[in-house]
Amino acid sequence: MGQKLLMKGNEVIAEAAVRAGCRHYFGYPITPQTEIAHYMAKRMPEVGGVFVQAESEVAAINMVYGAASAGVRVMTSSSSPGISLKQEGISYSACAELPAVIVNIVRCGPGLGGILPAQCDYFQAVKGGGHGDYKMVVLAPSSVQELYEMTVEAFNIADKYRTLVMVMGDGILGQMMEAVEFKDKENIVAVDKSWAVTGTGMKRENNVITSIYIKPEVMEAHNNKLQAKYKLIEQNETKVEVYNCDNADVIVTAFGTVGRIVKNVIKTAEKEGIKVGLIRPITLWPFPVHAFEKYAQTPKAFLSVELNAGQMVEDVRLAVNGRRPVHFHGRTGGMIVTQQEILDKIKEIIK
């Protein structure tokens, strides 16, 4: 490990991508993630990479489609309304099995909404967003150090499975500064990319990257292939942090920034004689169902705390499957849940 640096989350994402071997970045500015593009504009020329501020989010995601087709590591980033604009390109890339990293530093919505932090794009990220039967891996870091590590990991997962990986943060994670320690050398997993369209040199058949399959038998076979891949990702890549859950009175579930807030609540609750556990999904898809199954009989109830009107709670209910009550507490519009609110809700549940 190297020297500790104090860096902004957004800048760390960009630096992590460069360290992971990403030399192609296409984006369009939007608060609260513009520092990613800003950093890339300076950094990419230094490392012989390509930075393009596209004319729109739609253009940027299609540039990602092109670069990924050529087999290079590529990233785009945006925030909620911008990610909505990218959905067509995301669905096309998923169908064409293109490896790429998409960063969403979420702001409050719906609509143009506001610029303050939220987690209201959970459904969009894990349930589709774009059309068709596809999935993308969604990573939910909760610290600046994790932003670094998971962005690097995102590129490895993308390449390994020829799949899209989203790194989903929020305005707090993007804007905050924390200590980060970069490794001297990144773990870059090299994979065979002989599928890429890099020119045949008249020595082989054409490679084809496409997302159109007109014949139903062929389209179904391709869908089956995609689903088998997603099954494999579920088996191999599910990640979760389980904290303080043995014999917990209430298990709180939260991701990203809210996971940090809950950790403070756990300490306060302990002083009042209440044992609170935390299940923090690190991959939002694949969802860590096994962690909920393991602890489904332990607590009096589950409580999902989110910066939205109740999204992940639906997956928590599916995982708990009626074995315990599942409660919800959330704030929207850029308002942030406080420790006191969470503690009050826990007390209300165990009363």
Place this chain on the structure above:
Amino acid sequence: MSVQQEIIIAGFGGQGILSAGRLIAYAGMLDNKNVSWLPSYGPEMRGGTANCHVIVSDEPVGSPILNKATSIIVMNGPSLDKFEGIVSPGGLVITDSSLVGKSPKRTDVDVSEIPASRIASEMGNATYASIILLGKLVAKTGVISKESFEEALKEVLPPKYHHLIPEEMKAFELGMNY
């Protein structure tokens, strides 16, 4: 007993509010503490005000957002109105009295009113005002060491301003001893 310092620095944009917070966070990191720095970036910034939340802690930082503070530094009137109420009893309120134009109403907190902008102008550089106030914060709370603060200046300031560091340290010490 673990110690967590929760600091809000607030004022107008351009007063060095965000940089002052970064200096504390950077110095805290150099002191091997856990730190976080979170700037205001929301609609309030469009009104020309700025604030940042800084945590320096012996333990890993949970939420980087402060709903209460152990210390606040305020450099304009609206910031005093906004943040005075969230200081924990026994906490610290430091104001730039040349700009705030009023005194804190709280009687259960430690108050330091320093005409920092006037002193800074007399030193020939108005941007030292926030540094003077940081000096007072450090003297009162010991949140960071003076050595780390000087080191942090080298890290946070662009190299073209490094020749000003001796003057910045003079302002800092002036604040410490005010």
